[in-house]
Amino acid sequence: MSNHKYQGGCEHVEVYSDAEPIDNHECHCNVCKSVTKQHTTHVVFFNYGDLKASSEGNMNRVPFNAENPNGPLEICLCKDCNAVLMLDDKQKRIRVAVPNVMNYDPAPGPASYHAFWDETKGYPKPDDGRPVYSGLRPEFAWPAGA
Structure with missing residues (x-):
């Protein structure tokens, strides 16, 4: 892989960004739980144009939410x-x-808050000092789409 501020992917497709994320949270939503099989998921949002792939033609796409x-x-x-x-x-x-x-x-870096937590999840509210919200952080604004 090349040298970028943030990078991931596999040996065939590098995914990278040199920009800072616009949101960084620990997700408690049921879709993330279903997809990742994790109790909580560290999720990082980037503006659309800031996260790039070295070979977008080498990607298959499947729905994120099987129920939608x-x-x-x-x-x-x-x-x-x-x-x-x-x-x-x-x-x-x-x-x-x-x-x-x-x-x-x-x-x-680590998630700055907990998103999509609610008491029906069946486990205690997170108590690690980070804010806990029932959705995304209140000041989050979705960027304009293309």
């Missing part, structure tokens, strides 16, 4: 090795990295 297959997010997978590369927004607002799933080295 026509939703805006798609999981991008390497056509050669099936590695998870990034989430791509069909509305071209954001691209998403999941550092521990997408082999980021270096990775954006």
Whole structure:
């Protein structure tokens, strides 16, 4: 891999950014739980044009949310090795990295807050000093799409 501020991917497709993320949270949503099989997922949003792939033609795309297959997010997978590369927004607002799933080295710093937590999850509210919200942080504004 080349030398970028943040980079991940696989031996066939490098995913990278030299820009800072616009959001960095620990996600508690059921879709992330279903897709990653993790209790919580470190999720990093970049402006759409700031997260790039070395070979976008070498990616297969599948719906992120099986219960909403026509939703805006798609999981991008390497056509050669099936590695998870990034989430791509069909509305071209954001691209998403999941550092521990997408082999980021270096990775954006730790999540700054907890998103999509609610008491129906069946586990205690996080108590690690970071803010906890029922959605994205209140001041988050979705970028304009293309």
